[in-house]
Amino acid sequence: xxxxxxQPAAKRGxxxxxxxxxxxxxxxxxxxxxxxxxxxxTLAHNLGxxxxxxxxxxxxxxxxxxxALDQALVPLEAIGEDERxxxxxxxxRLEFILRSTIRVLIERRPFVTLLLRLRGNTEIERTALDxxxxxxxxxxxxxxxxxxxxxxxRDIDPRTISRLLFGTINSVVEWYRxxxxxxxxEVEENAIRMMLDGVHSRxx
Amino acid sequence: xxxxxxQPAAKRGxxxxxxxxxxxxxxxxxxxxxxxxxxxxTLAHNLGxxxxxxxxxxxxxxxxxxxALDQALVPLEAIGEDERxxxxxxxxRLEFILRSTIRVLIERRPFVTLLLRLRGNTEIERTALDxxxxxxxxxxxxxxxxxxxxxxxRDIDPRTISRLLFGTINSVVEWYRxxxxxxxxEVEENAIRMMLDGVHSRxx
DNA sequence: GTCTATATGTTGATAGAC
DNA sequence: GTCTATCAACATATAGAC
Numbered sequence: 297x298x299x300x301x302x303q304p305a306a307k308r309g310x311x312x313x314x315x316x317x318x319x320x321x322x323x324x325x326x327x328x329x330x331x332x333x334x335x336x337x338t339l340a341h342n343l344g345x346x347x348x349x350x351x352x353x354x355x356x357x358x359x360x361x362x363x364a365l366d367q368a369l370v371p372l373e374a375i376g377e378d379e380r381x382x383x384x385x386x387x388x389r390l391e392f393i394l395r396s397t398i399r400v401l402i403e404r405r406p407f408v409t410l411l412l413r414l415r416g417n418t419e420i421e422r423t424a425l426d427x428x429x430x431x432x433x434x435x436x437x438x439x440x441x442x443x444x445x446x447x448x449x450r451d452i453d454p455r456t457i458s459r460l461l462f463g464t465i466n467s468v469v470e471w472y473r474x475x476x477x478x479x480x481x482e483v484e485e486n487a488i489r490m491m492l493d494g495v496h497s498r499x500x
Numbered sequence: 501x502x503x504x505x506x507q508p509a510a511k512r513g514x515x516x517x518x519x520x521x522x523x524x525x526x527x528x529x530x531x532x533x534x535x536x537x538x539x540x541x542t543l544a545h546n547l548g549x550x551x552x553x554x555x556x557x558x559x560x561x562x563x564x565x566x567x568a569l570d571q572a573l574v575p576l577e578a579i580g581e582d583e584r585x586x587x588x589x590x591x592x593r594l595e596f597i598l599r600s601t602i603r604v605l606i607e608r609r610p611f612v613t614l615l616l617r618l619r620g621n622t623e624i625e626r627t628a629l630d631x632x633x634x635x636x637x638x639x640x641x642x643x644x645x646x647x648x649x650x651x652x653x654r655d656i657d658p659r660t661i662s663r664l665l666f667g668t669i670n671s672v673v674e675w676y677r678x679x680x681x682x683x684x685x686e687v688e689e690n691a692i693r694m695m696l697d698g699v700h701s702r703x704x
Numbered sequence: 705g706t707c708t709a710t711a712t713g714t715t716g717a718t719a720g721a722c
Numbered sequence: 723g724t725c726t727a728t729c730a731a732c733a734t735a736t737a738g739a740c
Contacts, residue, residue, distance in 0.1 A: 307501070308640070311705070312706095313705075314705095315707095319679070324678075327560070329619055329722085330536055330619045330621065331533070332534055332536040332537040332608055333536040333619065333621055335733060335734085336733080336734075336735080337593060337732080337733080337734095345706065346708080346710085347705090347734085347735085348706080348707070348708060348709095348735080348736080348737095349705065349706050349707070349735080351734095351735070352603020352705060352706075353544055353585070356734080356735080357734070357735090358728095373578040381515045383643065385675050398731060412718090413617070415532070415533055415534045415537065415538050417534070419676075434560055439547070444704075446701060447700070447701060448699050448700065448701055449697075449699055449700065449701045449702070452690045452691070452694065452699075453682055453686070453690065454694065455682075456682055456686075456687065456688075456690050456691075457694065457699055459671065459674075459675045460671065460672075460690075460691060460694055461669050462671065463667055463669075463670065463671020463672070463674070464664050464667050464668045464671070465640070466671065467663065467664065467666065467668070467671065468664075468667070468669065470663075471663045477579070477657070477658055478657055478659075480662075481523070482657070483660065484710070486656045486657065486660050486664075487660075487664060489655070489656065489693075490656065490661065490664050490698070491694075491698060491699060491701055492698045492699060492700045493653075493697075493698040494695060494698035495652050495653055495661055495695060495696060496646075496651070496652065496653065496666070496696045496697055497651060497653045498653070502728070516723070516724095517723075517724095539714075539716080540715075540716060540717080541714080541716095549723085549724065549725090550724070550725060550726080551716085551717085551726050552717080552718080552719095552724080552725070552726085552727095553723065555716095555717070555718080555723085556723060557716095560716080560717080561716065561717090562732075598721060648713080659727095
């Protein structure tokens, strides 16, 4: 069971890693250099231990990736199972999912970042991408329903809408940093307003 | 001097590559597997020639990347130097730049895709990222001016606005495919409308 | 939980023939 | 413009001691 993600989990004295603390450092390093460009040697150096010591905590580099991706996918999948994603108008459900996605994206930023950059080179990556696509599909369906409902504009192809919505939201991982000039709640609110109402001023 | 990018450039008989045709194939392969995950062996296989034959056309893997990134950066930088990006209201200039960026993104999709996925691991990558950031900065400044002008909403931090705008636009490379259900002109128009006016229907 | 060695394959790149 | 042969460096992963 994963511990709190707010702080590096363990890492008390100095080394003395457990799987969680290795995972947290690994994801940071993967995001900095890219998963493929990160060797177990580079990772070992960033952990301050030897390459072989990593294999005490995790059986392979691929498994390290799988564990990290799960940290993003589990909460993302949970959104779609929440009651608020399943009841109410399509507009309400859509907004709930968009807001929740932004929140998960920020709370688990390093893990989601890793997920969003996958290329599908290995079976592990392809499995993760399939799970991600299933999440995306739910939004695409809600966009169609919201258009039929009359709450979303009908002059734009629904697939284009849902893809641009995800593009907007997902880009947050590339620039949001905790402790920066904008709080997580502000990012959520601003992104939602921009997506729903646009950037034009209303008095025009 | 680069030739037309519409068709694979050369590749008449079968092999007989020149630098441009090697570059076009290379970028496709880089985007499929990721630059770092693509070995010269994989690339050679996709080209149908041997590894060493590639080195007749290009001195290194890094130089192949540099040439590809230039194909994206040159037209992106040209947008900011166009007269329409420098005259008129901030709103007009911003819309011109956004529309032009979407166009370049679609016209040079494989090259821009490569640029957008860089991690900055090598000097070549860092130089390209610097050039990209300079392009982004121009938009960020225009957003501030458009807010002062009164054409853009003032209740959202300008940095957040410009970053979400780029997030929306840049995501196009991940799903737009020529010959697909949506034309390039439609993508441009729809993305602009969504960014400026939002996805909400107007009669609410 | 960590280490030093080591096994085994793959990497980017070169030499030199055709 | 392409090839085969080759190399040193580096990759992931294992063995076994402390």
